Amino acid sequence: MDGFEAQRPRLMGLAYRMLGRVADAEDVVQEAWLRWAQADRANVADPEAFLVRTTTRLAIDRLRRVRARREVYPGEWLPEPILTATDDAADQVVRTESVTMAVLVVLERLSPLERAVFVLREVFEEPYPAIAEALGKAEPAVRQLAARARAHVRDGRPRYEVDRERWGAAAGQFFHACATGDMDALLATLSPDVSLTGDGGGRTPNALRVVRGPAKAARLLMGIFHGPAMRHFLARLGLADAEPGILFADANGRPAAVLTMDGRPVGFLQPTIVDGLVHDVYVITNPAKMAGLMSQEEGPLRP
Known part of the structure; x- marks a missing residue:
């Protein structure tokens, strides 16, 4: 009109x-x-x-x-x-x-x-x-x-890494470790005072409250994306033998990653980077919040 x-x-x-x-x-x-x-x-x-x-x-x-x-x-x-x-x-x-x-x-x-x-x-x-x-x-x-x-x-409001190239290197290593399940590599990307906030909507594995500290955050990330609860969830979707992938995109004004199984989004990750390390992590696995995240081309799993 x-x-x-x-x-x-x-x-x-x-x-x-x-x-x-x-x-x-x-x-x-x-x-x-x-x-x-x-x-x-x-x-x-x-x-x-x-x-x-x-x-x-x-x-x-x-x-x-x-x-x-x-x-x-x-x-x-x-x-x-x-x-x-x-x-x-x-x-x-x-x-x-x-x-x-x-x-x-x-x-x-x-x-x-x-x-x-x-x-x-x-x-x-x-x-x-x-x-x-x-x-x-x-x-x-x-x-x-x-x-x-x-x-x-x-x-x-948290602090952010302002150097785009440094941000990209740190975030890429973090995304890759989450997608491939490399615990040691994941721990190396996390700040000593890292915090993780998750949203599974009660429908998928995720944190029910804010998790603090690298060891707890890393274990939770591995559980969310590679644990038995997620495997059971993927099996119900017919994705038990699916190949993992990762989409890199700008979401909400910052670089983010969408983890996929056979091209279907199963998780959204957006970290804040401070001094080259992940300081805050936002992890969304609620299927109701995955729509609209598939317009980018799927990229290879690399740091």
């Missing part, structure tokens, strides 16, 4: 950052489109502001609803990965620090209003008066929400 499609990438970027799940973001944007279709255009002075305001309010409402389900989620809840290494205009919106797995995890700790203010102000650079109007709040209250949100994100 006139004017809406030009704003769709921006609205998807906003809704995804608010909700951490592609299907929820798409539902919110679709509802915003319906509101736009039914609006009296003669009374809409600024279509972009109308769409941002509508999408924000719908996302806040949905976030409040889904958080009740996430509180009883089996184990840790991680955002759904999204590929960000294409030339599509829609993906340009999400190629920033604010969609990394680590930052989205921090955003999960904010209240819905804090999260909305942070996304609108820090990501989309909306002015405070516009944010106040979108949320139906006074501007001083919005500024207070913004300050609290920035402090939470600053305190929770």
Whole structure:
């Protein structure tokens, strides 16, 4: 519809950052489109502001609803990965620090209003008066929400390796060790204070709580991808004798790996690298969060 499609990438970027799940973001944007279709255009002075305001309010409402389900989620809840290494205009919106797995995890700790203010102000650079109007709040209250949100994100945001070549070498060794089951090689890639956060959705082998320390993290990674529980899961899928593979892709603004069996995704790995070692690991094996990770060509298993 006139004017809406030009704003769709921006609205998807906003809704995804608010909700951490592609299907929820798409539902919110679709509802915003319906509101736009039914609006009296003669009374809409600024279509972009109308769409941002509508999408924000719908996302806040949905976030409040889904958080009740996430509180009883089996184990840790991680955002759904999204590929960000294409030339599509829609993906340009999400190629920033604010969609990394680590930052989205921090955003999960904010209240819905804090999260909305942070996304609108820090990501989309909306002015405070516009944010106040979108949320139906006074501007001083919005500024207070913004300050609290920035402090939470600053305190929770991990450091990253900034040298891309060094990052790639360390991550490649880590990915290769996970895929091939080489315990010694895996331990050599891990920081002494490494932490691992997993999400199996109660459907696949994974950690139920954050695991800390290289020995525990390495054992868990080996169990997730090479243990009897995973073999049983793969057998139920008819993949008991499948060949392992690995896909390298940019996901959520950072390099990541998708482990596959006969081309089917069974795990998503995204580490943060600090001083050449893996400092944090996000491991997703929930089948419901594997969609959309197969658009890259499968690569060989090599460091």
